[in-house]
Amino acid sequence: MLTEVREQLGRALFRRVAGPDGPAKRARIHDTPGPRWFGPERPIRTVHGDASMFIGGLTALLLQSLHPLAMAAVAGHSGYRGDPWGRLQRTSTFLAVTTYGTAGDAQQAVDAVRAIHERIRGTTADGVPYHAADPHLLGWVHAAETDSFLRAHERFGAHPLDAAGYDAYVADTARVAEALGVCDPPRDRRELSECLASYRPELRVGPDARATARFLLLRPPLPLPVRPLYGGLAANAVALLPPWARAMLWLPRIPVVEDLTVRPTGQALTRTIRWVMAPPG
Template sequence: MLGGGIIDTLGAPLRRRILREVRATISGAADGSARIALSDDAYFAPDTVIRRVHGDVTSMMVGGIAALLLQMLHPAVLAGVWDHSNFREDMLGRLHRTARFIATTTYAHRDDADDVLAHVRAIHDRVSGVLPDGTPYDANDPRLLAWVHVCEAVSFVDAWKRYGRTPLSAAEEDSYFDQFALIAAKLGADLIPRTRAEADALIADIRPELLSDHRTREVAALVVRPRAASLAAVPVQALTIQAAIDLLPPWARALHGFGGAGVGAPLVRAGTSGIARTLRWAFA
């Protein structure tokens, strides 16, 4: 039987290839130049739940896509993307920037996190307009910021609960929402959920405002189109996208027209769990 050291040596080239593919897909930089330096003076201590959840690559990829699909169901969020971004040409760049924002505010020195937060607030200052029905919108609306935040929080923690290494207790799940609320508050959100129950209540309160139209469908089609860094990574990314759609609550899948979870859900979940185990090995 081969020893662990020999296995690690034989697996080193595969591990390096996986790392390059994932880094290129998430950050756009296969050489690792976009990596975040971990800091002991980050906003969250190394043993916090938020650092555990945000450190799982598969959960964050699946949860990140699901969060975008949830967020755009609010007409004001969709309008901000539609009116103020080049999403048709740079949807991948948007995903990269979101991943970097989460990583920086979770793990980097708090001065670096503050710089990123200030940059996002400055962008929000320029995002406002009028919806097709004449309703004004503003990216600095505290309620709208709370919606964007809760979509991310619920999606990330639900993805962890499905694909993460270990289960979360109810207390740990509430701690995650309480910790992540700090970032939402620094962006100007209001009525920020600090427990799972408060998160579910906020989503239920905002649900009547959500809708899907031709603009929603156009943006969603770009989000769920695989665009991996290489052809070899396309099947993995396609499975990750299906896992994100499967993670959405049934009412959100229905609004998007994705249909129910279907008979393929067990295969999607099993395949994504396999990807999660492989990535944990590669990033070990």
């Protein structure tokens, strides 16, 4: 009975993340023979295959929203509010293909994203032009995502890596970033920290960033019964943000509450997600 419940929950969650054709996508990604960008021993496979990604992904979205040009591109072209699950499914599929798929499929996925980025142009409310294919803007999105995934895995991963392993993870992600058009992405944790710091003078919180935070933290497109569980993930996503980013978003830290309730909740939720999504057997 417990196994049946677990499998039902796992299928429902996987359908949300990967879409209705998720099983077919998974089979193609993992079972198609051929060379891969990353072998089974690479850290990127460990990090991207862990339930901590559910928290790290939310952290990444909050952090990325602090760049006004990146936020303008997302708000104006991604349709994340009208179709948030579709955007999640496209993002999760891209991560899965580039991490685990054949080299040919990974390159096709990158080419498709680059074609979309090339078409996304516009002007912010302040009159500043943006282009989603701008290598500098892509660099911010990549650095914010990599740092968020790394922080989440370090705190909630089933098998946290050592310092050399996380440096190698950053190097692995640089392979994908370069394919997407990022110039000289960071290749270890020190370079990643320096890269994030270099963008800080460009960051600010505008109306779109605040709307994104409200949407992600207060108005998620979820049924009421599961919102408390999502709230636990969201609280931990906030807790993972760098202190300066939290301050910009007006999300203050409450040390005692976070240490005694928020972090244990995140650990329990990631263990539960890991359990329900474990393959039967």
